Amino acid sequence: MKNKFWIFIILALVVSACQREDYFDDLDPETGSFVGDNSGTDTDGSNDQPPHDHDHGGDSDATLTTYRITGDDIDKIKDYNVEDKYKFFQQDYAKHLEMWQFVTRLLPNEIRGRLVEFEVFHGEGELLGYVAPINNNDLSRWKFALAIDAANNLDEINFKDLFTYVVIHEYGHVLTLNEEEVKTNYNNCTTFEIGEGCPTTNSYINQNFQIGWEDIYDEFQQLNEDEIFDFYDKYKDRFSSDYAATNPGEDVAEVFAFFITSESPPQGNSIADQKIKSMYNQPDLVELRNKIRQSPTVRALNAGSWLENPLRKKFKIGNHQHTLKL
Numbered sequence: 001m002k003n004k005f006w007i008f009i010i011l012a013l014v015v016s017a018c019q020r021e022d023y024f025d026d027l028d029p030e031t032g033s034f035v036g037d038n039s040g041t042d043t044d045g046s047n048d049q050p051p052h053d054h055d056h057g058g059d060s061d062a063t064l065t066t067y068r069i070t071g072d073d074i075d076k077i078k079d080y081n082v083e084d085k086y087k088f089f090q091q092d093y094a095k096h097l098e099m100w101q102f103v104t105r106l107l108p109n110e111i112r113g114r115l116v117e118f119e120v121f122h123g124e125g126e127l128l129g130y131v132a133p134i135n136n137n138d139l140s141r142w143k144f145a146l147a148i149d150a151a152n153n154l155d156e157i158n159f160k161d162l163f164t165y166v167v168i169h170e171y172g173h174v175l176t177l178n179e180e181e182v183k184t185n186y187n188n189c190t191t192f193e194i195g196e197g198c199p200t201t202n203s204y205i206n207q208n209f210q211i212g213w214e215d216i217y218d219e220f221q222q223l224n225e226d227e228i229f230d231f232y233d234k235y236k237d238r239f240s241s242d243y244a245a246t247n248p249g250e251d252v253a254e255v256f257a258f259f260i261t262s263e264s265p266p267q268g269n270s271i272a273d274q275k276i277k278s279m280y281n282q283p284d285l286v287e288l289r290n291k292i293r294q295s296p297t298v299r300a301l302n303a304g305s306w307l308e309n310p311l312r313k314k315f316k317i318g319n320h321q322h323t324l325k326l
């Protein structure tokens, strides 16, 4: 039973880590596993604790370096205290810069205004990236964090690559959780509450919720740790990936990532397909897709379909374990 719970802690933290900085407080750098407490048991991606209340100077911290973003440039804010085994990765500033430059080539400057800090961490092959608001009450300014151990093939941009997918997925969180999409001050939430606040009626996350979550959300909220995989199995046709089934926030980020990285709209009409197609029906998102895919730095490269790529298997969760290994 204990082991089972531990496995769930891994899942819950990985699930929510895309939006949580405090994940690192639970990371054991010796094993790369999580030694979480109860704060990691939520499956809805909610940010129960202010992400910036945590001291990142501890020995059990896999955060390496934080940078301030100014346009296309980054300046180091600080290095964190890390164990010796991470020092090589921390001191590889050239790679940190390459990782950031990859982001700048993939995401045009004009859509990066909300990214104010760039963080490099070591994900131990488990965590690929995450985002977090700098201040929980201000969803207009975000930290964008990427795993150095996931950053391969930085010399080209190919939509078949895992790292490209990760950057798009994380950007999808900023796109769907920013201050225009989600209100932190509200009295009555008429959509559904998430950790960041209350999504507006026309928000991307709420539109996605209306297509494939509303009628099963009560059921989802009742799930315990043993049931989330059954939940995905039961509603497979609703989700682009098993990871998408973990909560509405991850789902809309996954739908966005599929929307951007796939060559063309899905041919089928499953609920999962409908979610992606709905993005094609929104001119602002189509424009955003074009800005990314047709930017000078991306256009010259040979983009392909993420769905067809074997790398995608590495992004899967199955058998009660997060099986991602890079």
Ligand SMILES: [Zn+2]
Binding pocket: 018, 019, 169, 170, 173, 250, 253
């Ligand atoms: Zn995510």
